[in-house]
Amino acid sequence: MTRPPRIGLALGSGGARGLTHIGVLKGLVKHGIAIDVITGTSMGAIVGAMYAATQNAAWVEQRFQEMLTSDVYTESGINWIKARSPGSEPVFLQWAARYIRNKAVLSFSDSRPGVVKSERLARVIEFLLPVRTFDELRLPFACCAVDLHSGRDMVLDRGDLVKAVVASGSIPGYLPPVATENELLIDGAAGQPIPGKAACQLGAGFIIAVDVSIDYFAPLAEQNILGILGRASEISATKLSQAQEHQWDFHIHPDTLNVHWTQFDQLEQLVNNGELAVDRGISELKEKLRERQGVKGWLRRTKGRIPTMNAEV
Numbered sequence: 001m002t003r004p005p006r007i008g009l010a011l012g013s014g015g016a017r018g019l020t021h022i023g024v025l026k027g028l029v030k031h032g033i034a035i036d037v038i039t040g041t042s043m044g045a046i047v048g049a050m051y052a053a054t055q056n057a058a059w060v061e062q063r064f065q066e067m068l069t070s071d072v073y074t075e076s077g078i079n080w081i082k083a084r085s086p087g088s089e090p091v092f093l094q095w096a097a098r099y100i101r102n103k104a105v106l107s108f109s110d111s112r113p114g115v116v117k118s119e120r121l122a123r124v125i126e127f128l129l130p131v132r133t134f135d136e137l138r139l140p141f142a143c144c145a146v147d148l149h150s151g152r153d154m155v156l157d158r159g160d161l162v163k164a165v166v167a168s169g170s171i172p173g174y175l176p177p178v179a180t181e182n183e184l185l186i187d188g189a190a191g192q193p194i195p196g197k198a199a200c201q202l203g204a205g206f207i208i209a210v211d212v213s214i215d216y217f218a219p220l221a222e223q224n225i226l227g228i229l230g231r232a233s234e235i236s237a238t239k240l241s242q243a244q245e246h247q248w249d250f251h252i253h254p255d256t257l258n259v260h261w262t263q264f265d266q267l268e269q270l271v272n273n274g275e276l277a278v279d280r281g282i283s284e285l286k287e288k289l290r291e292r293q294g295v296k297g298w299l300r301r302t303k304g305r306i307p308t309m310n311a312e313v
Helices: 015-030 043-054 057-068 071-076 091-102 105-111 118-128 161-168 196-201 225-243 264-291 294-303
Strands: 007-011 037-041 141-147 153-158 184-187 206-210 250-252 309-312
Touching: 007 015, 007 043, 007 196, 015 043, 015 057, 015 206, 015 264, 037 043, 037 196, 043 057, 043 118, 043 141, 043 161, 057 071, 057 118, 057 264, 071 118, 118 161, 141 161, 141 196, 153 161, 161 184, 196 206, 206 264, 250 264
Parallel strands: 007 037, 007 206, 037 141, 153 309, 206 250
Antiparallel strands: 141 153, 141 184
16 A cells, blocks of 8 residues: 655745735645645745644634734834835835935945845744744744855755744845855745745655745836836746746645735735635645655655755754
């Protein structure tokens, strides 16, 4: 009798769109799909770490609701840079455009590595996570970052959990890189927007990828430096995800409402959309799981091992 494959869940980057990850987790639990390992990039790292710590999707949703009404969120600076509506640019970009016209932004950009200090994001992560180290997690978990020095993908799976998640979500320009002894780490979306190969490294034989990338790109409203760089990064991450589809066995792409990455006020609808995406695909998922048994799962694990760098932060 063959063993069922170890199931890995790879949660992609996307800021507020990643709130759909919570609904996906709720849907998988509802339909009896047990996750053996979990990986995440950026927002996927936050949700993934929370679930790996508790194995309780309802708690993850509740904790996010508490965070969004907390002083920690208000003081984080996200409200300052968030977009007013799905089709508009963030308030920060509008502010930057005025500085660009006055040529003062050059001095600003030369003196600061990011708009928001890492400490503010760290306080948000500390609020959301009930544990502080990888050793305290209930499920095997890893998150992804990219080293600016070498350009290598870094799979973070040991040591300080809060620092690792902060590194995975350090969006260039908005947040400064996270320095370790040998690396300078930024948002993992630059290398693994959906960390399927990281899940493979943790021993997954069947990988479920959750894609929360942009569905379509509306005309760019504010054509300033940061607006252009931000749009270019989102396009790159979307195309990179498409190029890495061979790394996973099943693909879930919930309706993210195409919200800007700062629009966390859509929590309830985004969670519901994530759960609906699982409901729609559950029959196909279960059929593929039945097909992927024994030696096929072993071959997937062997083939998927890649030369990324595992690291402690």
